[in-house]
């Protein structure tokens with residue numbers, strides 16, 4: 001097959017503390033190369049398609065059978081849906097979730113509403129833009145304050161946990177201005193942190209993110225996702241009782257279904273003070289940096305090597321594959 005690889009390349013390198021984080025979610029050249037090599041190793045031809053404004057024309061010239069999509073899109077709340085929406089317009093099959101699921105999951109407040117309606121536990125939260133918005137009844141502190149529609153822990157630092165209402169309101173209005181979007185003020189869950197990967201029909205064993213920071217309210221922060229650090233250890237499979245393991249996998253599978261995800265996703269979970277697992281967020285475009293991204297660590301531990309991981313993401317899309325062509329018809333003409 002001819003496989004298009006849709007990606008956004010990281011040209012601006014983010015710094016610790018969150019400076020220069022505008023392209024933090026984009027992929028490094030080495031990650032794009034690793035995915036391309038894996039697709040080649042599976043016997044396919046790869047066509048690189050950068051997901052910027054050149055994408056539609058490049059796609060039409062590329063004559064691909066299917067697109068492997070890791071693109072984050074240009075900007076705005078619909079950005080992760082941009083490439084899949086163009087692919088649907090041109091009838092090109094692609095890996096992963098559809099535009100609706102990508103929009104729904106990018107906005108953490110929308111995703112939380114959907115999973116809550118599906119009976120899944122998620123901490124109480126409110127979206128603030130001015131910082132003046134009322135809190136939900138019974139809301140308790142501490143609270144984490146994070147951009148409502150970002151990933152890669154953008155805007156999440158140890159100082160993102162507010163001990164009081166005043167602090168939360170001040171943080172929320174700062175964040176809303178900085179990221180030009182609402183800030184999610186969410187009850188902070190003090191328990192263990194786990195992430196669950198779903199690959200096709202398989203819910204892989206949960207991985208624990210063990211935070212060894214001295215912060216009073218530990219978070220898996222922006223800096224932790226820049227480079228390896230002693231502050232974070234990864235335990236996969238997580239050492240948890242089998243009943244909790246079952247509960248977490250069930251929560252992840254139900255969230256995946258409720259959010260309409262397809263092929264692959266990673267669901268982040270935290271335990272509350274009572275040890276009860278809660279949905280934090282869902283990532284239908286999980287990072288694919290070999291030996292580093294959470295999904296790759298989880299797959300490796302499950303005996304799934306990198307090429308096999310890429311194959312298992314690509315396979316369902318190949319089954320949906322159909323060569324992209326422009327429809328042969330005359331342009332519509334009518335008078336208005």
Ligand SMILES: Nc1ncnc2c1ncn2[C@@H]1O[C@H](COP(=O)(O)OP(=O)(O)OP(=O)(O)O)[C@@H](O)[C@H]1O
Nearest residue numbers: 144150151152153154186187188189219220268281
């Ligand atoms: N309600 C919460 N209680 C405790 N910690 C939280 C909560 N929400 C987020 N965190 C911490 O902040 C981190 C980042 O939050 P979240 O997963 O929502 O952001 P993200 O930027 O979308 O992450 P990703 O890199 O997975 O896309 C979490 O991994 C967790 O450590």
Ligand SMILES: [Mg+2]
Nearest residue numbers: 153268281283
């Ligand atoms: Mg997360």
